[in-house]
Amino acid sequence: xxxxxxxxxxxxxxxxxxxxxxxxxxxxxxxxxxxxxxxxxxxxxxxxxxxxxxxxxxxxxxxxxxxxxxxxxxxxxxxxxxxxxxxxxxxxxxxxxxxxxxxxxxxxxxxxxxxxxxxxxxxxxxxxxxxxxxxxxxxxxxxxxxxxxxxxxxxxxxxxxxxxxxxxxxxxxxxxxxxxxxxxxxxxxxx
Numbered sequence: 557x558x559x560x561x562x563x564x565x566x567x568x569x570x571x572x573x574x575x576x577x578x579x580x581x582x583x584x585x586x587x588x589x590x591x592x593x594x595x596x597x598x599x600x601x602x603x604x605x606x607x608x609x610x611x612x613x614x615x616x617x618x619x620x621x622x623x624x625x626x627x628x629x630x631x632x633x634x635x636x637x638x639x640x641x642x643x644x645x646x647x648x649x650x651x652x653x654x655x656x657x658x659x660x661x662x663x664x665x666x667x668x669x670x671x672x673x674x675x676x677x678x679x680x681x682x683x684x685x686x687x688x689x690x691x692x693x694x695x696x697x698x699x700x701x702x703x704x705x706x707x708x709x710x711x712x713x714x715x716x717x718x719x720x721x722x723x724x725x726x727x728x729x730x731x732x733x734x735x736x737x738x739x740x741x742x743x744x745x746x747x
Contacts, residue, residue, distance in 0.1 A: 676739065680720065691719075692718055693717035
């Protein structure tokens with residue numbers, strides 16, 4: 557038998573399959589599904605959210621309750637959501653106004669000994685690269701020392717310097733520089 561007889565048979569089979577598919581699409585639509593039944597309940601038999609409601613009274617649901625508490629690290633009303641400590645020009649001592657912030661993070665870390673932090677020291681763009689890396693390191697080491705004095709384990713803290721490499725504000729004036737002279741306290745997933 558010649559080899560070219562296979563192609564016409566394939567074409568015929570494809571045409572037959574297409575015809576069957578089209579015939580199925582042209583069939584009349586099936587009947588619509590009947591609507592879902594309504595469950596009959598007597599007053600007081602409702603779910604837990606309606607228990608205690610009197611007949612004819614609309615039950616109330618407390619939408620203010622939180623099923624899952626927000627993390628204190630991301631709650632904007634919690635001091636732990638604040639992560640930056642700012643410095644004056646060419647300074648690395650933590651200002652008194654930031655001590656409560658460092659103390660709050662120390663308490664959190666003491667209460668969660670399995671959590672680690674990365675402290676990134678930053679500077680503004682003024683000064684040489686080498687000087688800024690050193691100043692950023694002194695800033696991060698200062699925060700680390702405070703955390704250690706407040707009872708945090710050394711294994712939980714890593715202090716590094718980014719110098720001027722990670723500005724918060726790219727401007728070239730005092731307003732920008734004041735935002736760039738900082739230490740950032742970062743938790744896992746943030747660095």
